[in-house]
Amino acid sequence: MYAVVAVIKAGSDLRRMPVDTSSLTDAFWAHAQESDGLEHVRVAHAVDGVSVALFMTARDRTEAAATALVLCWRLVVAVPSFAGWYVESCLVHGARR
Template sequence: MALLRLCPGPDARISTPSPEIVADILWAAAVPADGLEHIRARHGPTPTAIDLALFHIGSEAETVADIALRLCRRAIDAAPALAGWTATRIPLGTHYDAVQTEQVPHLRDFLPQFGNDHHRSR
C-alpha cells in the first residue's frame, strides 16, 4: 500500500475534482505493470487536496510507493482535470494502524470502519 496526496499547483485548474473522479482517472491511467488492485480516495486536510491509498501487487524491481507515484504522475500528465497538480508521498509508519494520526492527518479515515471515502477495485 502507498499513501499519496494530490494537490493543485499554482497553474492548476480552479475547480477540484471529486475523490471519485480522481480514482477513475487513476484507473484509466493504470497499466498492467502497475499491479494496481484497489484505490481509496478522499478529501485531504485542505479543501483542494485529495488523499489516496493505492494497493498494489508487490514488485521486486520497484517499491510500491515508486509505482504509485509513477502512476499518479502519468495520470496528472494525461488528465486535463489534474493539469498542474502534484503528487507527494504521505509518510507511512512501520505498521499501518500504528501511525499516529497527528503525523498523517486523515490516515484512519482510509480504514473501512472509519468515515466514508471513495474506493474502487479491479
C-alpha cells in the same frame, strides 16, 4: 500487497478539486497498466488536494512506492483538469499478505 498513500495537491493559484472523488478513482483505473499491480484505490479530499490510498502488489516497498509515484504523475499529466497539480508525497504504509 502494499498500501501506498499519495497526496496530490493543487498549485498555489488553484483551489478547487477538478473532479469528484469517484471520477478520480475511475481515472486511476483508466490510467493504470497491468504491470502497475494496482488492486484497489481509495480517494478522499485533503487540504488543497486529494489523498489517494493505492493498494498494490509489488516485490518490495521500494517498488510499490516507485510504481505508485509513476501512476500518480501519469494521471496528473494525462488528465487536463489536473493542469497545475503535483504529487506532494507518496509513502508506503505497510504490507499485507
